[in-house]
Amino acid sequence: MSQIVIIGGGPAGYEAALVAAQLDADVTVVEAEGAGGACVLSDCVPSKTFIASSQVVTGYRDTEEFGVHSDGLEAVTVDARAVHGRVKRLALAQSADIHDKLVKAGVSFVAGSARLGEDTLGHTHRVLVTPTGGGEEYSIAASTVLIATGATPRQLPTAVPDGERILTWRQVYDLPELPEHLIVVGSGVTGAEFASAYLAMGVQVTLVSSRDRVMPHEDADAAMAIERVFRNRGMSILNNSRADAVRRTDDGVEVELSDGRVVAGSHALIAVGSIPNTAGLGLSEYGVELARGGYVQVDRVSRTNVPGVYAAGDCTGVLPLASVAAMQGRIAMWHALGEAVRPLRLRTVAANVFTDPELATVGVSHDEVAAGKVPARQVMLPLSGNARAKMDDLADGFVKLFCRPASGQVIGGVVVAPKASELILPITMAVENNLTVNELAQTITIYPSLSGSITEAARQLMLHELE
Ligand SMILES: Cc1cc2nc3c(=O)[nH]c(=O)nc-3n(C[C@H](O)[C@H](O)[C@H](O)COP(=O)(O)OP(=O)(O)OC[C@H]3O[C@@H](n4cnc5c(N)ncnc54)[C@H](O)[C@@H]3O)c2cc1C
Numbered sequence: 001m002s003q004i005v006i007i008g009g010g011p012a013g014y015e016a017a018l019v020a021a022q023l024d025a026d027v028t029v030v031e032a033e034g035a036g037g038a039c040v041l042s043d044c045v046p047s048k049t050f051i052a053s054s055q056v057v058t059g060y061r062d063t064e065e066f067g068v069h070s071d072g073l074e075a076v077t078v079d080a081r082a083v084h085g086r087v088k089r090l091a092l093a094q095s096a097d098i099h100d101k102l103v104k105a106g107v108s109f110v111a112g113s114a115r116l117g118e119d120t121l122g123h124t125h126r127v128l129v130t131p132t133g134g135g136e137e138y139s140i141a142a143s144t145v146l147i148a149t150g151a152t153p154r155q156l157p158t159a160v161p162d163g164e165r166i167l168t169w170r171q172v173y174d175l176p177e178l179p180e181h182l183i184v185v186g187s188g189v190t191g192a193e194f195a196s197a198y199l200a201m202g203v204q205v206t207l208v209s210s211r212d213r214v215m216p217h218e219d220a221d222a223a224m225a226i227e228r229v230f231r232n233r234g235m236s237i238l239n240n241s242r243a244d245a246v247r248r249t250d251d252g253v254e255v256e257l258s259d260g261r262v263v264a265g266s267h268a269l270i271a272v273g274s275i276p277n278t279a280g281l282g283l284s285e286y287g288v289e290l291a292r293g294g295y296v297q298v299d300r301v302s303r304t305n306v307p308g309v310y311a312a313g314d315c316t317g318v319l320p321l322a323s324v325a326a327m328q329g330r331i332a333m334w335h336a337l338g339e340a341v342r343p344l345r346l347r348t349v350a351a352n353v354f355t356d357p358e359l360a361t362v363g364v365s366h367d368e369v370a371a372g373k374v375p376a377r378q379v380m381l382p383l384s385g386n387a388r389a390k391m392d393d394l395a396d397g398f399v400k401l402f403c404r405p406a407s408g409q410v411i412g413g414v415v416v417a418p419k420a421s422e423l424i425l426p427i428t429m430a431v432e433n434n435l436t437v438n439e440l441a442q443t444i445t446i447y448p449s450l451s452g453s454i455t456e457a458a459r460q461l462m463l464h465e466l467e
């Protein structure tokens with residue numbers, strides 16, 4: 001029987017374990033924090049639960065427009081302890097669900113910290129395990145090892161988090177109350193999501209963005225649309241501003257920018273990216289190649305350069321999403337256990353930024369098209385003309401579609417809208433299944449619906465014979 005040892009129990013690790021158990025392997029997952037990993041316990045799941053509370057507050061905005069009288073947003077109060085309690089409860093419950101699922105599938109789940117042992121020059125790898133809460137280190141033999149150790153918030157040496165005023169995104173749920181004035185350092189996806197959620201909850205937010213717009217890696221039209229919404233709702237956004245240092249003051253924090261300006265607030269959230277958890281695993285000693293930044297180098301079936309040692313998820317830096325981590329983990333096990341497997345394809349991975357409004361993307365990007373790397377026709381359709389959007393008083397979103405110039409094959413799209421995460425699916429299906437704009441356009445959608453704008457955009461891209 002194949003013996004699989006998986007280091008790390010996040011989406012990469014636990015989804016891999018489920019596949020390997022299904023294929024009758026003897027599977028052990030060693031996890032330092034808890035089933036579900038950082039994704040479930042401190043990153044993705046908690047942040048989305050927190051955002052869910054912020055959306056409840058948003059529901060009280062602009063009720064007059066709908067003919068509903070209320071005391072307005074000012075009368076809404078957010079009980080931070082209750083919100084944080086819910087965040088932690090849901091995370092632990094999700095972790096327990098995953099733990100139960102693994103155990104039910106026959107996986108041995110070990111609470112501990114693991115690393116590779118000495119290279120034994122054979123077909124068996126040795127994984128050394130230090131149990132959580134003490135106990136002797138012991139070793140497990142494995143025919144296949146999967147490194148799925150995730151990543152950790154990057155720290156700036158001049159802005160060291162103290163868990164009270166200077167925070168990582170993992171520490172915000174321990175605050176006894178909401179910040180009065182939160183300075184978010186870093187306007188990537190993480191910074192933008194938290195800035196959006198705190199703003200919705202009535203917190204004064206300043207976003208320190210090192211680039212000329214927020215979310216520099218996202219579609220420019222979408223990022224700028226969201227930046228406009230942020231500003232209109234009162235967020236202060238400092239573009240082209242790098243934080244050099246963050247310091248505690250008597251009653252808060254001050255953030256020193258590289259141009260010498262100093263911004264004062266009550267709290268600072270440092271969201272300047274992550275670093276892979278690959279130190280201390282014995283990888284280099286074992287001959288596993290690491291790329292720049294300490295990421296484990298893998299191919300599209302999750303192999304490292306060392307036979308029998310695979311890696312998946314954020315520790316590989318391929319595309320730090322839970323969905324991708326999970327697929328990399330499954331692919332590793334299918335490959336290791338001799339199943340037919342399709343190498344990882346990033347082209348059809350949909351991603352969503354959970355700001356208000358949300359920003360979902362799939363397929364080719366505007367930058368690739370603009371740079372001439374991918375020939376494409378495109379259309380951008382504002383939601384303001386959509387009947388359902390008018391009813392819901394949605395003015396800010398849009399749908400963008402990209403297709404191949406001659407065939408009309410759909411190759412990408414962007415949606416900015418509430419619940420864009422749900423609306424992107426038809427475009428993802430079209431990209432995945434090589435559908436054309438004609439096929440999308442001929443699909444009958446619900447009337448009135450926001451998804452009607454997707455087929456409407458497709459109709460605008462249909463080529464007419466006279467053109
Ligand atoms: C704030 C935030 C929000 C996010 N939101 C989303 C989202 O909405 N959607 C989405 O798709 N992605 C989201 N992501 C990204 C997503 O969380 C990651 O891509 C995902 O967690 C990666 O999974 P993983 O299995 O690689 O690692 P992780 O989830 O990080 O799990 C790795 C686990 O390995 C453990 N570990 C590390 N070293 C060892 C060791 N030596 N021994 C034993 N255990 C070890 C760690 O303790 C950790 O629990 C978000 C990320 C952040 C930071």
Ligand SMILES: NC(=O)c1ccc[n+]([C@@H]2O[C@H](COP(=O)([O-])OP(=O)(O)OC[C@H]3O[C@@H](n4cnc5c(N)ncnc54)[C@H](O)[C@@H]3O)[C@@H](O)[C@H]2O)c1
Nearest residue numbers: 186187188189190191210242243271272273320352353354
């Ligand atoms: N909804 C989701 O799916 C979701 C949510 C959060 C994160 N993620 C994943 O995590 C990845 C990483 O996102 P992230 O936002 O954590 O990191 P990131 O690296 O994408 O963004 C960090 C930003 O901070 C900026 N920065 C760095 N140093 C700075 C300084 N001193 N002052 C001001 N700005 C500074 C960087 O220029 C960068 O724009 C995303 O690409 C995504 O794949 C996904």
